[in-house]
Amino acid sequence: MNRFSQAAHKAAAMSVSPEGLPNVLREDVCLPAALIRQQALEENIRWMQRYADARGVSLAPQGKTTMTPAIFRQQQAAGAWAIGVGNVWQAQAAITAGIRRVLMPNQLVGQANMRLAAGLKQAYPEVDFLCCVDELANARALSAFFAARQQKLDVLVELGLPNGRCGCRSAEEALALAQAVSELPGLRLRGLETYEGVLHGDGARAQVEALLSGAAKVACRMARYVEEEFILTGAGSVWYDVVCNVWLAAEMPPRCRIVLRPGCYITLDHGIYREAQSELLNRDRVAAAMSGGLQPALELAALVQSVPEKTLAVVNFGKRDAAFDAGLPQPIAHYRAGRPLSLRSNELHSVAIMDQHAILQKAPESDIQVGDLLIFGTSHPCLTFDKWRKLLLVDENYNVLEEWATAF
Amino acid sequence: MNRFSQAAHKAAAMSVSPEGLPNVLREDVCLPAALIRQQALEENIRWMQRYADARGVSLAPQGKTTMTPAIFRQQQAAGAWAIGVGNVWQAQAAITAGIRRVLMPNQLVGQANMRLAAGLKQAYPEVDFLCCVDELANARALSAFFAARQQKLDVLVELGLPNGRCGCRSAEEALALAQAVSELPGLRLRGLETYEGVLHGDGARAQVEALLSGAAKVACRMARYVEEEFILTGAGSVWYDVVCNVWLAAEMPPRCRIVLRPGCYITLDHGIYREAQSELLNRDRVAAAMSGGLQPALELAALVQSVPEKTLAVVNFGKRDAAFDAGLPQPIAHYRAGRPLSLRSNELHSVAIMDQHAILQKAPESDIQVGDLLIFGTSHPCLTFDKWRKLLLVDENYNVLEEWATAF
Numbered sequence: 001m002n003r004f005s006q007a008a009h010k011a012a013a014m015s016v017s018p019e020g021l022p023n024v025l026r027e028d029v030c031l032p033a034a035l036i037r038q039q040a041l042e043e044n045i046r047w048m049q050r051y052a053d054a055r056g057v058s059l060a061p062q063g064k065t066t067m068t069p070a071i072f073r074q075q076q077a078a079g080a081w082a083i084g085v086g087n088v089w090q091a092q093a094a095i096t097a098g099i100r101r102v103l104m105p106n107q108l109v110g111q112a113n114m115r116l117a118a119g120l121k122q123a124y125p126e127v128d129f130l131c132c133v134d135e136l137a138n139a140r141a142l143s144a145f146f147a148a149r150q151q152k153l154d155v156l157v158e159l160g161l162p163n164g165r166c167g168c169r170s171a172e173e174a175l176a177l178a179q180a181v182s183e184l185p186g187l188r189l190r191g192l193e194t195y196e197g198v199l200h201g202d203g204a205r206a207q208v209e210a211l212l213s214g215a216a217k218v219a220c221r222m223a224r225y226v227e228e229e230f231i232l233t234g235a236g237s238v239w240y241d242v243v244c245n246v247w248l249a250a251e252m253p254p255r256c257r258i259v260l261r262p263g264c265y266i267t268l269d270h271g272i273y274r275e276a277q278s279e280l281l282n283r284d285r286v287a288a289a290m291s292g293g294l295q296p297a298l299e300l301a302a303l304v305q306s307v308p309e310k311t312l313a314v315v316n317f318g319k320r321d322a323a324f325d326a327g328l329p330q331p332i333a334h335y336r337a338g339r340p341l342s343l344r345s346n347e348l349h350s351v352a353i354m355d356q357h358a359i360l361q362k363a364p365e366s367d368i369q370v371g372d373l374l375i376f377g378t379s380h381p382c383l384t385f386d387k388w389r390k391l392l393l394v395d396e397n398y399n400v401l402e403e404w405a406t407a408f
Numbered sequence: 409m410n411r412f413s414q415a416a417h418k419a420a421a422m423s424v425s426p427e428g429l430p431n432v433l434r435e436d437v438c439l440p441a442a443l444i445r446q447q448a449l450e451e452n453i454r455w456m457q458r459y460a461d462a463r464g465v466s467l468a469p470q471g472k473t474t475m476t477p478a479i480f481r482q483q484q485a486a487g488a489w490a491i492g493v494g495n496v497w498q499a500q501a502a503i504t505a506g507i508r509r510v511l512m513p514n515q516l517v518g519q520a521n522m523r524l525a526a527g528l529k530q531a532y533p534e535v536d537f538l539c540c541v542d543e544l545a546n547a548r549a550l551s552a553f554f555a556a557r558q559q560k561l562d563v564l565v566e567l568g569l570p571n572g573r574c575g576c577r578s579a580e581e582a583l584a585l586a587q588a589v590s591e592l593p594g595l596r597l598r599g600l601e602t603y604e605g606v607l608h609g610d611g612a613r614a615q616v617e618a619l620l621s622g623a624a625k626v627a628c629r630m631a632r633y634v635e636e637e638f639i640l641t642g643a644g645s646v647w648y649d650v651v652c653n654v655w656l657a658a659e660m661p662p663r664c665r666i667v668l669r670p671g672c673y674i675t676l677d678h679g680i681y682r683e684a685q686s687e688l689l690n691r692d693r694v695a696a697a698m699s700g701g702l703q704p705a706l707e708l709a710a711l712v713q714s715v716p717e718k719t720l721a722v723v724n725f726g727k728r729d730a731a732f733d734a735g736l737p738q739p740i741a742h743y744r745a746g747r748p749l750s751l752r753s754n755e756l757h758s759v760a761i762m763d764q765h766a767i768l769q770k771a772p773e774s775d776i777q778v779g780d781l782l783i784f785g786t787s788h789p790c791l792t793f794d795k796w797r798k799l800l801l802v803d804e805n806y807n808v809l810e811e812w813a814t815a816f
Binding site for chain 2: 031064087089106112113115135160162166169307312319320324325355357359389408
C-alpha cells in the first residue's frame with residue numbers, strides 16, 4: 001500500500017486516509033482501477049461449492065478466469081477438489097501459490113512446456129496435476145518425454161465434437177486412444193474430459209445433452225483402462241446444471257468422480273454470464289431452491305475526463321482496461337466528491353471504446369461533470385482480469401481491504 | 409533467464425541451450441510467447457526519427473503502445489523529443505525508466521492521479537511533464553491543486569472535433585480556455601494539442617486536413633498566451649505525413665515546435681497499420697524517397713495443440729495473448745523440430761479465437777501436426793503488447809537476446 005510502488009503499474013499509487021483504509025470513492029487510489037467486491041466474491045465461492053455439494057459432485061473452478069492466487073486459495077479452502085488452468089505456466093502459478101490439485105483441461109504440447117510440467121512434478125511431488133490428450137502422436141510424445149524422466153503424467157482423454165475445439169471426434173477414437181494411453185509408459189489414464197461450453201445459440205441444449213450422454217457412455221466403456229477412481233469432467237459456467245442432470249441420471253463407470261469446471265461464476269458479470277445464470281435459475285430446481293446466489297463481484301471504477309458536448313462524455317478507461325468482446329462496460333453508479341448521485345437508466349450509456357477511452361452518450365440534461373467517478377459493470381470477466389496486475393479487494397463502502405496480484 | 413522465474417508469468421520458463429542463447433524455434437522457451445524482432449524494431453525507430461528529422465519536426469512516440477521501458481529508452485536515445493503516454497501511471501513508468509520528457513496528450517483528472525503527478529514532479533524536477541486541458545473547470549481544479557503545492561503544471565489546450573473524443577469543440581472555446589489557463593496560478597500554457605487519428609473512413613483525409621488547418625489558425629491566435637516556444641502536436645501512425653504537410657505549409661506561431669506522436673509504427677503490424685503505412689508511402693514523396701522502411705516487428709510464436717479434423721487445427725494462444733479487434737492473428741511461418749516448412753497462402757487461416765485457443769481452418773492436404781510451431785502476425789499492436797509481462801527480443805534466427813518487461 002505504498003504511495004509509490006517500486007514497479008510502476010496500474011493501481012500503483014494509493015494513499016491511506018486518516019480514517020485507516022484507502023477508499024475508492026474518496027479517490028485514495030489512482031483510477032481507473034479494477035475492483036473485487038469481497039462480499040459478492042465470498043458468496044459466489046460459497047454458493048457454487050454448496051451447489052456442487054448439493055449435487056454430490058466435485059468442483060474444479062477454472063482458475064484461468066482470474067489467475068489470482070488469492071482467489072485460488074479461497075476456492076481451495078472452501079472445498080474445491082482442484083483448480084483449473086489453461087496451460088502449464090498457469091499451472092505453475094497455481095502450484096506455487098499452494099494449490100494441491102491442478103486440472104488442465106487442455107493438451108500439453110511443446111518441449112519447453114513439457115519441461116516446465118516435469119520440473120513442477122519433481123519440485124511438488126505431492127501435487128496432483130492432470131492434463132488432456134486427444135491424439136496418439138501427442139500421447140506418444142508425452143510418454144517418451146515423461147518415461148525418460150521416470151515420471152508419470154496423469155491424463156484424461158478429451159472428447160470433442162464436430163466443428164468444435166479440441167478432442168476426439170468419436171467414441172471409437174476416444175476408446176482407442178484410452179487403450180493406447182493405458183499401455184504407454186510414462187502416462188497414467190485417469191478418465192474423460194469434455195467441454196460443452198463451445199455450444200451456444202438455438203438448439204444448444206439438446207446438443208449439450210447429446211454430447212454429455214455420449215461422454216457418459218464412452219466413460220463406461222473406458223473404465224477398464226483406469227485403475228483408480230474414474231474422473232469424468234465437463235461444465236463451464238453456462239451448462240453446469242445440465243451436466244449434473246445428465247451425468248447423475250446416466251449409467252456411470254464404477255468409482256466415478258464427476259467434476260464441474262465453471263470459471264466465470266467467480267465474479268459473474270453484468271452481461272452474458274449474469275444472463276446465463278438467470279436462465280439456469282429458471283430451469284434448474286436445485287439452484288433455484290438454494291438460498292443466496294451468484295452476484296456480480298467485478299467492477300471498474302473510472303473518472304469522467306471530458307464532457308466536450310451536451311450528449312457526450314469521455315471516461316478514462318478503454319480496451320486496455322476492460323473486456324469489450326461481449327458488450328461494452330456500462331455505468332452502474334455515479335459519485336461526485338465521494339457522494340452518490342442518482343443514475344437513471346438511459347441517462348448514460350457506453351457507445352464506443354478505444355484503447356484508453358470510453359465514449360458515453362449522455363442525456364442532454366444529465367449532470368455529468370469532469371472528475372465524476374463512475375462505477376462500471378462489465379461483460380466477460382476473463383478479459384477484464386487479464387488487463388490488471390493488481391486488483392483492489394473492496395468492502396461494501398469501497399474501502400480497499402487488500403491489493404491482489406494477478407499472475408498473467 | 410532462469411528456467412523457473414520467481415514470479416510465475418507467461419514466458420517464464422526458458423532454458424539456455426548448449427550453444428549459448430535460448431532459441432524460440434528449438435523450443436527453449438514456453439510457448440505461446442510474444443516476440444520482438446530486434447532488427448525490425450531498431451530499423452523502425454531509426455526510420456521514424458529520420459522521417460521527423462527530414463521534415464524538421466519533433467517526435468514524441470506514443471509509448472502507451474508498448475509500455476516497454478527498454479523501448480522508450482531506445483526511442484529517446486535515437487532522438488525522440490519526448491515519449492507519449494495515456495495516463496499518469498504510464499508517465500510514472502516512463503519517468504522512472506529514465507525518460508526526460510513525457511507528453512500525456514490526455515486530461516489529468518482525479519485527486520489520486522493529480523497526487524501521483526505532483527509526486528513525480530517533486531521527485532524528478534528535471535523532467536518535463538505535459539498534459540492536456542479541454543475545459544475550464546478541470547483547469548481550475550488543476551490550478552488549485554498545483555498552486556497549493558507551489559508547483560506549475562505544464563498544459564496544452566486540446567482541440568477536438570464534433571462527435572470526436574476529448575477536446576474543445578471550437579476555436580473560440582480553445583482560445584478562451586487558453587486565456588484562462590494563462591491567468592491561473594499553478595498552470596503554465598505550452599501550446600495546442602489535437603488528435604486527427606479519430607478520423608477514418610471515406611473522406612477522412614479532407615476532414616483531417618480541415619482539423620489541422622484549423623488547429624494551426626488557433627495556434628497563431630493562442631501564441632500570445634505562451635511565453636516560451638509554442639508546442640503544436642498531433643499525428644498518430646496513420647496521418648503523420650498529412651500533419652507535416654498541413655502544418656509546415658501553414659502560418660505558424662513564432663518559435664513553434666511541431667511534435668508528431670505516432671505509436672504503432674514502432675512494431676508496425678501485419679494488419680491495419682501495415683496497410684496504413686502502405687497508403688502513406690503511396691501518397692507521401694518524403695517517405696517514399698527514404699531508404700529502408702517500417703517493418704512488422706511483433707510476432708507471436710505458438711504451438712499446434714490439436715488437429716482434430718482434416719480441415720481444422722487448434723493453436724495454443726487466444727484472446728488472452730493477442731489483439732483480435734482489428735483482424736485475427738494469421739500464421740506467417742511454419743516450423744517443425746526447429747526446421748522451416750513451407751506455408752502456402754490459403755493453406756492455413758485463423759477463423760475464430762477463444763480465450764486460450766485459436767481455431768485455424770486448414771487445407772485438407774496441409775501437413776500440420778500437433779507440436780508444430782507457427783509464427784503469427786497480428787493486427788493492432790497495442791492490444792497484443794498489453795497481454796504480456798515479458799517480451800522476448802529475438803534476432804533473425806529467433807535466438808532470444810533479452811527478456812523485456814512491460815509496465816502495464
